[in-house]
Amino acid sequence: MPFLLGYGIPIFGVFLAYKLTKGKNIKRQYIVWGIILMLAISPFLSFAIGLTYALIVQNGWAGLIMVYIFPVLFLVGLILLLVGLFKKEPTDPY
Numbered sequence: 001m002p003f004l005l006g007y008g009i010p011i012f013g014v015f016l017a018y019k020l021t022k023g024k025n026i027k028r029q030y031i032v033w034g035i036i037l038m039l040a041i042s043p044f045l046s047f048a049i050g051l052t053y054a055l056i057v058q059n060g061w062a063g064l065i066m067v068y069i070f071p072v073l074f075l076v077g078l079i080l081l082l083v084g085l086f087k088k089e090p091t092d093p094y
Contacts, residue, residue, distance in 0.1 A: 006048025013040030030084025037077030046070040 017036040021029040050066030 002051060003048060006044050006051060009044040010041040010048075013037075013044075016040075025089070027084050027087050027089060030080050030087065032084075034077045034079070034081030034084055037080060038074055039077075042070055042073035042077060046073060 013036045017033050020032050024032075046066040046069035049069055050063040053065050054060055054063035
C-alpha cells in the first residue's frame with residue numbers, strides 16, 4: 001500500500017499537470033508544473049524511493065535517503081514556480 005501511494009500520487013500529479021497545461025502559455029506551464037512538483041511529486045516520490053531503497057539494501061536507516069531527495073525536488077519545483085511568476089510575457093513586435 002505505501003508503494004501504491006508513493007508512486008501513484010506522483011503519476012497522477014504528472015497526468016494532472018499535463019492536462020492543466022496542455023495548450024497553455026509557457027508562463028502558466030512553469031507555474032503549474034512548479035506547484036505540482038512541490039506538492040504532489042517531491043514528497044511522495046522521495047518517500048517511495050527511500051522505502052524502495054531501504055527494502056533493497058535490507059537496512060531501515062537507508063530509507064533516510066528521502067531526506068536528501070525531497071529538498072532537491074522541492075527546490076526544483078520552487079525554481080519552476082518562481083520562473084513562472086517572474087517571467088515576462090513575450091511581446092509581439094508587429
